[in-house]
Amino acid sequence: MSESVVRLETEGRVLHVVLDRPPANALGQPIIEGLAAAADALESREELKACVVSSALDGFFAAGADIKQMGSLTPASFAEYRDALRAPVERLAACGKPIVAAIDGLALGGGLELAMACTLRFATPESKLGLPEVKLGLIPGAGGTQRLPRLVGRGRALEIMLSGRSIDGEEGAQIGLVDRLVEGDVVAEALAYAERLANFPASAMKAIIDCVDAAGLTSAEGMALEGDLVVEMLASGEAGEGIAAFLERRTATFA
Numbered sequence: 001m002s003e004s005v006v007r008l009e010t011e012g013r014v015l016h017v018v019l020d021r022p023p024a025n026a027l028g029q030p031i032i033e034g035l036a037a038a039a040d041a042l043e044s045r046e047e048l049k050a051c052v053v054s055s056a057l058d059g060f061f062a063a064g065a066d067i068k069q070m071g072s073l074t075p076a077s078f079a080e081y082r083d084a085l086r087a088p089v090e091r092l093a094a095c096g097k098p099i100v101a102a103i104d105g106l107a108l109g110g111g112l113e114l115a116m117a118c119t120l121r122f123a124t125p126e127s128k129l130g131l132p133e134v135k136l137g138l139i140p141g142a143g144g145t146q147r148l149p150r151l152v153g154r155g156r157a158l159e160i161m162l163s164g165r166s167i168d169g170e171e172g173a174q175i176g177l178v179d180r181l182v183e184g185d186v187v188a189e190a191l192a193y194a195e196r197l198a199n200f201p202a203s204a205m206k207a208i209i210d211c212v213d214a215a216g217l218t219s220a221e222g223m224a225l226e227g228d229l230v231v232e233m234l235a236s237g238e239a240g241e242g243i244a245a246f247l248e249r250r251t252a253t254f255a
Contacts, residue, residue: 006034007056008041011191013049013198015041020056027085027110028066035088035114042095049198049205051092053118054102054187061101061127064109067136071243075235082141082227085110089142093117096206098197102190103127103178108166113142116151119209120179122190123169129177130166136242137254141230146223150216152176 005021017038019025042048055061065085073081092099092114101107101115103123108130115121115129123129131140131148139145140161149157152175160167172178182189197205233239238254245252 005030006037008034008038010048012195013047014191014194015045015048015051016191017051017053018056019054019062022057024060024063024106025055025057025111026066026068027062027064027114028069029084031062032084032088035092039088039091039095042092042097042099046202048097049200049202050097050194051095051099052102052187052190052194053099053114054190055105057105059105060111061103061105061107062111062114063106064111064132067243067246070234071247073234075231078234079227079231082230085142086227089114089117093143096209097202098194098205098209100190100194102187103129103169104186106166109133109140109144110142113140113144113147116147116177117143121172121177122180122182122186122193123172123178124182124184124186125168125170127169127172127178128166129169129172130164131161132164132166134162134164135252136246137238137240137252138233138242139226139230141226143223143226145226146219148177 007018007020009016009018015038019031021031025031042051070078099118101118101121103115103121104127106128107115109132112129112131131144133140156175169178169181173181241254242252
């Protein structure tokens, strides 16, 4: 199943990871398996020097976690889902090769967390980026609470996560969430950029990425706290009402 929803295409020395799970690239098990395959390729194939992650779907990069799947999970199985999603995302973040997220459309929740785990983010002005988990009675659980403050600062990160609002690509570029604003074909520009990077020494690029990441480490304690609290929200918070309301297409009623 993962082969059909996540295509791994080699373009020169660049691995192109194409998400293709209609209607919105929900990050369920098929995409999780595809992302793990992408991490395998980047870790094992020395000839691959860079990577681009994009979507085959019009209007979507990835719209987040698979809420239909989440609606049937117990706290224990939700923790398993959290760990399953985090694992390939963290492997991609730590692979040492430059990865460009090419965003054209919605990158929300887990979709934005995937993009933030990439080295750089290219986006069109009309793209929409956000972490709306608060509207479901949840918190970002795949590194969002840790990576967003590193990219945009504490205050902006809190405002975005507490309000659950989406920002467009232009605002994303203004605050540092988007590294390059692209008018036109963002995937083509990301691939061309990645191919240029692939001409540079892999060891030097890895060293640069490692050193920059060391300047603003994602703390193990912060990741552990995020992981614990996202499950707690499902177990004893109001996420049950938020998820049910989303699936039933009604307004949630929180206490």
